[in-house]
Structure formats: structure tokens, C-alpha cells
Amino acid sequence: MSRALGPKPSMWHPSAAGGWLVLAVCWGPVGCLAMVWGAAHVAAWLSGGRVMGFGSDFALAVLHGRFERAWPDTPTSLVTAVLIAGGLGLAVAGHHLWRRIEQHRTWPGDPIAALARSTRLVSLQRPQVAAKAVQLRRSLRGRRPERLAPEEIGLLLGHLQQRARRTGPAVYASWEDTLVAFMAPRSGKTTALSIPYVLSAPGAVIATSNKADLWAATAELRRETGGRVWLFDPQHITYQPQGWWWNPLAGLFTVEDAHRLAGHFVLTVDDPNKKDLWGPAAQDLLCALFLAAATSGRSLHEVAGWLDEPAIPTPIELLQTAGFPLMASSLRGTQNGAVETRDGIYQTARTAAKCLRDQEILAWVTPQDGLPAFDPATFVHPGAGQSGTLYLLSKSRSAAAPLIAALTDTVMRAAEHQAEQAGGRLDPPLVVVLDEAANICRIADLPELYSHLGSRGIIPVTILQSYEQGVTVWGEPGMAALWGAATRKLIGAGTDSPRLARDLATLTGQHDVPIRSLTYTDGRASEQLSLRRQDILEPAAIRALPPGTALLLATGGTPALLTLRPWYTTPHADQITQAITTAENAITKAARTHFGNNKVIDFTKDFPDL
Structure with a gap:
């Protein structure tokens, strides 16, 4: 909020023309x-x-x-x-x-000038964030903050806009911040956020996406830093061969862990009525089946088979043997309930776990001869996987999305356990870039995790297309909790939500704008200057933010307009461009091989009925 002491006539005002003459x-x-x-x-x-x-x-x-x-x-x-x-x-x-x-x-009412007057964003600039990095990271103790590299101090948010045509100092998110961004497609979320954050992360990285561009731009460069690149791509977005597998049932020996894994599946059910009616019971069913398979050394193959036979007693017997009589009793009650109820529960569970019907997807989460198994604990352990990168790709939530959410959640929990063993904070920090989080990485309690992940050295960056998209996943209370827990909020171009635009206009504040008025009386003209209180940024102006620009809301600071810094304006642009070219050639070659020995599909000849 800013308030002028009084209107000041400009020396260029039209009334000053006589004096200049x-x-x-x-x-x-x-x-x-x-x-x-x-x-x-x-x-x-x-x-x-x-x-x-x-x-x-x-x-x-x-x-x-x-x-x-x-x-x-x-x-x-x-x-x-x-x-x-x-x-x-x-x-x-x-x-x-x-x-x-x-x-x-500046001109009266210029929002950039009004926001640039604040000095409360100094804590986000490089000297202050670098000093905080030395305090937060044990590996940086004893080093001078001014000598730290930009990638050591935090994640670059952008450059402050101080005037309409002037770029100010850079501002950063520190290694204890949590980020959420609302950016429409083609507004710079990949070029200015995802790619730079993956490349600048000093430690391990998790990156989700529904396209190959993030992997293409960063995988080879991340591999050159010495860390291993793990690519989870069961839908052949990059057409790269499978190089590893992961067992979601590994280390799953408690009801809580099994219930958490089941929740990732149920959250992907598209029908809200079915999810609300049968969802909790379907989650309990999947919890029992996952726990039965995990404690008996079985795989998800058996779980998929059990879902097709509502009366099979095998999982009940396995739960009894493993020492979970209450879960066995719950599963028996589900199987012996009314047929309509039982069928509704099982059908919802089958819908939630439909990815287990796809052999190509199932191959990534079941044992594969000759391929190494991915170990989340090793991935986040400093010295073993500190520069590793895990890419999780899926085209939509109807396919491998629950497995992506489960693997992301498992790695973050492994990072929390590692942080607890290392004095409370992970060093180097784990950067988690959740692009398309509402579509392919739905973690039910992500809003609650946001409240403490930053203090553990786990830096989540959740990128959504709109506020309403988050509401569809976590509900109104959950999305409000996520918004409140995020310490850095970026609102980019394409914010078409009237509600969010109005709320942002209120949060941005107001300022005094000088208004000139002319009065004609008895053939004479008189001029007055007065102050009018108005929003610094009106909702229409927030909706019309140009690509490459973002509104920043930082905890403890005033709002600010930022100029984002896409990767092609950085000193490493040539390296990234070369990496993209190499990766795209590899994708093209692999795709042709995948579709049959370089054969080009001619829809007119091959599909005449179309």
C-alpha cells in the first residue's frame, strides 16, 4: 500500500505550456x-x-x-x-x-511504479538469500555469501520490474521456501520455471510432465553433472527403452502406508459421484489388497487378479498370516456385503487401478530380469544420488498418473527420513518440480505436506493452470490450505479466473492516483488536482499480464511484478539448445523404430475408411 502526500503537478503538464513558451x-x-x-x-x-x-x-x-x-x-x-x-x-x-x-x-496510476516503491522484498534479493543459504546448508558453512554461485543460493523467481521499461534486481526463493505457480499453457511455465529449476538444482530432482520437452532440455545436461538420470515413461512419450523398474509394494508393511498408496489410485477416479460414494470404501479395499500382496512377497499382478474376483479368500488368508486380523475382517466384510454394494466398491477400485490392466505400464512396477530396481532411499542419500534426476512422464491421469503420484510421494517421504537422520534438513536440498500436478501427480495430502517440506530441505514447485484446477483435486479447503502454506506464489499470464483475479487485486492493495479536473465558469477555466484511491492492479490488468511476466506474492513481503527469465536468455542457452536437438533426434529415431522400421503412416492408404 502506498499513499502520496499530495498531488504534484508535472513540469510537462499542459498548463505549463505558457511558461515554457x-x-x-x-x-x-x-x-x-x-x-x-x-x-x-x-x-x-x-x-x-x-x-x-x-x-x-x-x-x-x-x-x-x-x-x-x-x-x-x-x-x-x-x-x-x-x-x-x-x-x-x-x-x-x-x-x-x-x-x-x-x-x-511514470504516469498517474502506474502499477509498476507503485509496487516498486516497497522495500520489503529486499529479503528476496541475492545478498540476503545467499546469507540464508549459508545458514541453512551445512555444506556451505564457512563460505562467504557473496562468492556463492546463483544455483547454490536458491531458485530464481525473476527480476523485479521497477519501471515499465526497466528491469530491477533478481529475486530468489530460498532453500526453505515452498512454491506454487498458476500459469496457463504457453505462458512460460516450462521455459522459465521447470527447465531452469531442474538445471540449477544442486542436488536430486524430481520432475513431472506430460510432454517430452522438459526431459529433452535437461536430461543430458543433468547426466553430465555426474548423477544418474531415471526416466519413467510407460506411455512412450520419449520412446526411450525401459531402463529400470520400481516396486510400489517394497517397504509397505503398515496399514497407514498401504492406505496412503491406495489413496493415490482413488484420487484419479474421474466420476466425482462415484468417487464420493464408493471412493472411501474402494480405498480401504485397495489398502487391504496392497498390504496382503506386500507382506506375502507378491506383486501388483496378483492385486489386479484379486480385483477381478470379489469372493476370492486368498488376500484374507494372507492378511491373517501376516498379523493383520482387523484388515482381514474388514476385507471379509466387504466381500460378504450386499452384492450391489460389493460390486460398486470393487468396480470403483478397478477403475482407480485401471493402469494395472496395461501390460506396458505394469512392466515398470513389477520385477524385470536384467533391469535394476529403483531405490528411493538411495536416490535421496547424499553422496549416492545427490545429483540424480527422476523424470516422471504420463499423458493423462487416466494412465500412469497414480504410479507417478505414488513414486513422487515415496521419494519425498524417503527424503524426510533422510533429513531426520541428518539433523532435520536435507543437504543438498531435493527440488520437486510438479508440472501438470493436477493431472498426473495428484497427492492427496500435498497441502498438508507444504506446511513442513521446506523446513526439511525439500522444495516443492507445484505448477497449476488455474486455481479451480487445484480445487478439483484437493477441494476448496485443501486448495485454500495449499495457497496459504506456499511461501512464494507466482501468478503468470492467462489467469482467466474472475474470482482469483479479484482476490489478487485485493491482496495487491491500493494507492492514491492524482486526478486532474477542469471547470469552466463565466468563461474562465480552472484546474484542480485531487487524489483518488484505486487498486494498484485491477482484475482486468491481472488477467492481461503478458507472457514472461508474473505477479509475486511472498510471505512477509509486498506483491511485486516480475520479469521471468526463460532458459534461452541464460548463458547456457547454446548448451540447452544442443541438448534439445540431440534429444529430439533420438525421439524421432526411436519413434520410427517403434512404429515399424521407419515406416511413415499414410492415413489415406493405410486407413481408407477414415
């Missing part, structure tokens, strides 16, 4: 005569001549054309050339000076 008439001729006299002095110095003293005699001599008297022994042509050159030089200098003045000038 008087000054021009009085001092214009004097200035022109001074330029002629200065040019004559320069010409006299070059030719060895002389020049009369500046005054009325010099002016009369010039006006009457008696140049030999005004500058004796000095060629008039030389004086003219110097005068023209000097005039051009002054014109160029004046033009540049005017542009500099224009860059620093």
Missing part, C-alpha cells in the same frame, strides 16, 4: 548565439584565428553578416562545419537523454 522566447536566441560563439571558438582553435568576446557586439556582427569581424582570421566555412557537427552531436545526446528520462518517468 516564455522561457523559449527569452532564452532561445541566447542559446543559439552561444552555440555559434562556441563553434567559432573551436574553429579559431583549429585554424589559429580569433573570436570576439561574447556580448552584444558579437551578436550584431553575426546578425549583420560581418563574420570577418566576429571571428577574424577564422574561415567561416570551418565555423559552419563545426556548428553543424556540434548541433548534430547535441541532438543525438539530447535524444538519448530524453529516452533515459522517459524510462524513469
Whole structure:
């Protein structure tokens, strides 16, 4: 919030035209005569001549054309050339000076100027964030903050906009912040957030996406840092061969862990009525089946089979043997309930676990001969996987999304356990970039996790297309909790939610704007300047934020407008471009092989019925 002490008429105001005219008439001729006299002095110095003293005699001599008297022994042509050159030089200098003045000038109601007045964002600038990084990370103790590399101190949010055409200092998120971003497609969320954050992370990274662009731009460069790249791509988005597998049932020996795993599946059910009616019971059913399989050394293959046989007693017997009589009793009650109820529960569970019907997806979460198993604890352990990168790709939530959510959640919990063993904080921190989080990485209690992940050295970056998209996943209370727990909020271009735009306008605050009014009375005109209180950013202005710009809301700070920094403006742009080219060639070659020995599909010939 800013408040002016009073309206200040501008020196360029139209009412000041008369004064400027008087000054021009009085001092214009004097200035022109001074330029002629200065040019004559320069010409006299070059030719060895002389020049009369500046005054009325010099002016009369010039006006009457008696140049030999005004500058004796000095060629008039030389004086003219110097005068023209000097005039051009002054014109160029004046033009540049005017542009500099224009860059620093503001107009009444300029939101950038109003937001730039605040000094409460100093804590987000490099010196302060670097000092905090030294305090938070044990590996940086004893180092001077000013000598830290940008990627060591935090995640770059952007550059403050101080004027309409001027970029201010960079601001960062520290290694204890949690981020949430609302950005529409093609507004810079991948180029300015996902790719730079993956490349600048000092430790392990989890990155989710529904496209290959994030992997293509960063995988090879991350591999060059010495860490292993793990690519989870069961839907062949990159067409790269499977190089590993992960067992979701590994280490699952408690009801709580099994219930948490089941929740990732149920959250992907598309039908809200079915999810609300049968969802809790379907989650309990999957919990029992997962626990029975995990404690008996079985895999998800058996779980998929048990879902097709509602009356099979095998999982009940396995739960009894493993020491879970209450879970066995619960499963028996589900199987022995009314047929309509039992079928509704089992059908909802089958819908939630439909990814287990896809053999290509199932191959990534069941034992595969010759392929290593992914171990989340090793991945987050400093020294073993500190620069590893885990890419999790899926085209939609109807496919491998529950497995992506489960693997992300498992790695974050492993990171929490590692942090607890290391004194409470993970060093180097784990960066979790959840692009398309509402579609392919639905973690039910993510809003609650946001309240403490930052204090553990786990930095989540949840990128959503809109506020309403988050509401569809976590509900109104959950989304409000996520919004409140995020310490850094970025709102980019394409915010079409009227509700969010109005709320942001309120949070941004108001300022005083000078208003000029004219009154005509008895043939006379009078002018008044008054103050009007108005929003710094109106909802329409927030919706119309241009691509590459974002509104920042930081805990404990005032709102600010940022200029984002996409990867192609960084010093590593050439390396990233080369990595993208190499990856795209690899995808093209692998795709042709996948579709049959470089055969190009001709829809007219191959599918005449279409």
C-alpha cells in the first residue's frame, strides 16, 4: 500500500505550456548565439584565428553578416562545419537523454511504479538469500555469501520490474521456501520455471510432465553433472527403452502406508459421484489388497487378479498370516456385503487401478530380469544420488498418473527420513518440480505436506493452470490450505479466473492516483488536482499480464511484478539448445523404430475408411 502526500503537478503538464513558451522566447536566441560563439571558438582553435568576446557586439556582427569581424582570421566555412557537427552531436545526446528520462518517468496510476516503491522484498534479493543459504546448508558453512554461485543460493523467481521499461534486481526463493505457480499453457511455465529449476538444482530432482520437452532440455545436461538420470515413461512419450523398474509394494508393511498408496489410485477416479460414494470404501479395499500382496512377497499382478474376483479368500488368508486380523475382517466384510454394494466398491477400485490392466505400464512396477530396481532411499542419500534426476512422464491421469503420484510421494517421504537422520534438513536440498500436478501427480495430502517440506530441505514447485484446477483435486479447503502454506506464489499470464483475479487485486492493495479536473465558469477555466484511491492492479490488468511476466506474492513481503527469465536468455542457452536437438533426434529415431522400421503412416492408404 502506498499513499502520496499530495498531488504534484508535472513540469510537462499542459498548463505549463505558457511558461515554457516564455522561457523559449527569452532564452532561445541566447542559446543559439552561444552555440555559434562556441563553434567559432573551436574553429579559431583549429585554424589559429580569433573570436570576439561574447556580448552584444558579437551578436550584431553575426546578425549583420560581418563574420570577418566576429571571428577574424577564422574561415567561416570551418565555423559552419563545426556548428553543424556540434548541433548534430547535441541532438543525438539530447535524444538519448530524453529516452533515459522517459524510462524513469511514470504516469498517474502506474502499477509498476507503485509496487516498486516497497522495500520489503529486499529479503528476496541475492545478498540476503545467499546469507540464508549459508545458514541453512551445512555444506556451505564457512563460505562467504557473496562468492556463492546463483544455483547454490536458491531458485530464481525473476527480476523485479521497477519501471515499465526497466528491469530491477533478481529475486530468489530460498532453500526453505515452498512454491506454487498458476500459469496457463504457453505462458512460460516450462521455459522459465521447470527447465531452469531442474538445471540449477544442486542436488536430486524430481520432475513431472506430460510432454517430452522438459526431459529433452535437461536430461543430458543433468547426466553430465555426474548423477544418474531415471526416466519413467510407460506411455512412450520419449520412446526411450525401459531402463529400470520400481516396486510400489517394497517397504509397505503398515496399514497407514498401504492406505496412503491406495489413496493415490482413488484420487484419479474421474466420476466425482462415484468417487464420493464408493471412493472411501474402494480405498480401504485397495489398502487391504496392497498390504496382503506386500507382506506375502507378491506383486501388483496378483492385486489386479484379486480385483477381478470379489469372493476370492486368498488376500484374507494372507492378511491373517501376516498379523493383520482387523484388515482381514474388514476385507471379509466387504466381500460378504450386499452384492450391489460389493460390486460398486470393487468396480470403483478397478477403475482407480485401471493402469494395472496395461501390460506396458505394469512392466515398470513389477520385477524385470536384467533391469535394476529403483531405490528411493538411495536416490535421496547424499553422496549416492545427490545429483540424480527422476523424470516422471504420463499423458493423462487416466494412465500412469497414480504410479507417478505414488513414486513422487515415496521419494519425498524417503527424503524426510533422510533429513531426520541428518539433523532435520536435507543437504543438498531435493527440488520437486510438479508440472501438470493436477493431472498426473495428484497427492492427496500435498497441502498438508507444504506446511513442513521446506523446513526439511525439500522444495516443492507445484505448477497449476488455474486455481479451480487445484480445487478439483484437493477441494476448496485443501486448495485454500495449499495457497496459504506456499511461501512464494507466482501468478503468470492467462489467469482467466474472475474470482482469483479479484482476490489478487485485493491482496495487491491500493494507492492514491492524482486526478486532474477542469471547470469552466463565466468563461474562465480552472484546474484542480485531487487524489483518488484505486487498486494498484485491477482484475482486468491481472488477467492481461503478458507472457514472461508474473505477479509475486511472498510471505512477509509486498506483491511485486516480475520479469521471468526463460532458459534461452541464460548463458547456457547454446548448451540447452544442443541438448534439445540431440534429444529430439533420438525421439524421432526411436519413434520410427517403434512404429515399424521407419515406416511413415499414410492415413489415406493405410486407413481408407477414415
